Amino acid sequence: SAVISQKPSRDICQRGTSLTIQCQVDSQVTMMFWYRQQPGQSLTLIATANQGSEATYESGFVIDKFPISRPNLTFSTLTVSNMSPEDSSIYLCSVKKNSGANVLTFGAGSRLTVL
């Protein structure tokens, strides 16, 4: 499976600020996914990031709040903008290798706390 590095692993942020999370993969992948896991909850897909096109957002998530970049086939960023305490969550990057297994591999996650 792919190896995914996410940064930062955790951060404490002030209300009203923005934070960018980075996701680096050790191999080229077509699709990258960003998930949010609020405290005590399950994972919810924020958006799918495709190289060379705009990200596709799920219902309830908008580009102004969660802008995503996908400059190449191994890297993506998710920005959480104008943060509020409700944005305190674990944000996870996920990829599926272009061929072979059906498995989606996840990064270790970025645990954000907004004060």
Next chain:
Amino acid sequence: AQKITQTQPGMFVQEKEAVTLDCTYDTSDPSYGLFWYKQPSSGEMIFLIYQGSYDQQNATEGRYSLNFQKARKSANLVISASQLGDSAMYFCAMRGGNQGAQKLVFGQGTRLTINP
């Protein structure tokens, strides 16, 4: 729309016993995939096992097996000979059959605690 239901918020099991974690699903896609992930307190998501809707046999991976009952739309995870390190959150997830639908839909999870 796809939906995953895990009805057990928490389970407590004695070490070395087998445990079954329930998962039911709902989809209109004829082709789909079912996954189980483990999430320890560190937060990472660890893939455990996968079952394709057309697979003839139940998937097995070491101590993990998936009891796939297609007619009942259930995909229960069975962990044999449980260990203390198995204590974690367990999520059942589904991927749709659409060519472009690689995204996963997750259940609410089951918190498994293994007692010594």
